Amino acid sequence: EVQLVESGGGLVQPGGSLRLSCAASGFTFSSYWMYWVRQAPGKGLVWVSRIKRDGTNIRYADSVKGRFTISRDNAKNTLYLQMNSLRAEDTSVYYCTRSGDGGGFDIWGQGTIVTVSS
Amino acid sequence: DIQMTQSPSSLSASVGDRVTITCQASQDINNYLNWYQQKPGKAPELLIYDASNLETGVPSRFSGSGSGTDFSFAISSLQPEDIATYYCQQYDSLPITFGQGTRLEIK
Numbered sequence: 453e454v455q456l457v458e459s460g461g462g463l464v465q466p467g468g469s470l471r472l473s474c475a476a477s478g479f480t481f482s483s484y485w486m487y488w489v490r491q492a493p494g495k496g497l498v499w500v501s502r503i504k505r506d507g508t509n510i511r512y513a514d515s516v517k518g519r520f521t522i523s524r525d526n527a528k529n530t531l532y533l534q535m536n537s538l539r540a541e542d543t544s545v546y547y548c549t550r551s552g553d554g555g556g557f558d559i560w561g562q563g564t565i566v567t568v569s570s
Numbered sequence: 571d572i573q574m575t576q577s578p579s580s581l582s583a584s585v586g587d588r589v590t591i592t593c594q595a596s597q598d599i600n601n602y603l604n605w606y607q608q609k610p611g612k613a614p615e616l617l618i619y620d621a622s623n624l625e626t627g628v629p630s631r632f633s634g635s636g637s638g639t640d641f642s643f644a645i646s647s648l649q650p651e652d653i654a655t656y657y658c659q660q661y662d663s664l665p666i667t668f669g670q671g672t673r674l675e676i677k
Contacts, residue, residue, distance in 0.1 A: 556616040557659075558619075
């Protein structure tokens with residue numbers, strides 16, 4: 453079964469750090485561009501970051517640039533998001549997703565909740 | 571950034587009705603437009619990619635059309651399981667942006 457499973461979310465104080473992981477299975481992880489998308493409570497979808505198949509061509513949304521770092525380990529079939537200097541406005545469900553052959557985000561994880569609060 | 575303006579923001583319709591949602595981009599996005607369905611507490615699901623292509627396994631009552639800056643999404647005969655929020659998304663240029671969503675309810 454093609455699957456993405458996120459982990460690493462939780463409650464963190466403002467200014468703190470978290471590392472999210474996304475484990476891929478059922479497909480050749482190294483063949484796909486990967487993305488992080490987030491959704492604040494009751495709000496819409498917001499693109500966060502992307503990374504090319506080989507770990508290059510990394511881009512970030514302006515709102516997280518300089519604070520978040522995306523990476524991947526193709527040997528472990530895992531995508532990461534290191535989040536530093538967290539703010540209340542980073543509170544969201546974070547989804548990992550892949551770009552399918554047709555260009556849309558065709559596989560999504562179940563999401564992991566990040567809450568930034570004192 | 572490319573702004574995606576989706577309308578309506580909410581919609582109430584009866585089972586069997588035809589439902590249409592529109593999405594307008596602030597500039598030409600070369601048909602790099604996708605549509606997603608999101609049910610409460612769940613991850614989004616891809617329905618339509620590249621404006622008009624039905625994702626594998628998606629029922630044929632869903633369709634997409636349009637080009638340039640103006641796009642539409644339709645459900646030909648609304649079913650109870652179609653209750654969800656629908657989003658358009660452009661990937662012509664970064665940052666990737668989504669419409670604000672259309673919440674679909676059963677009348």
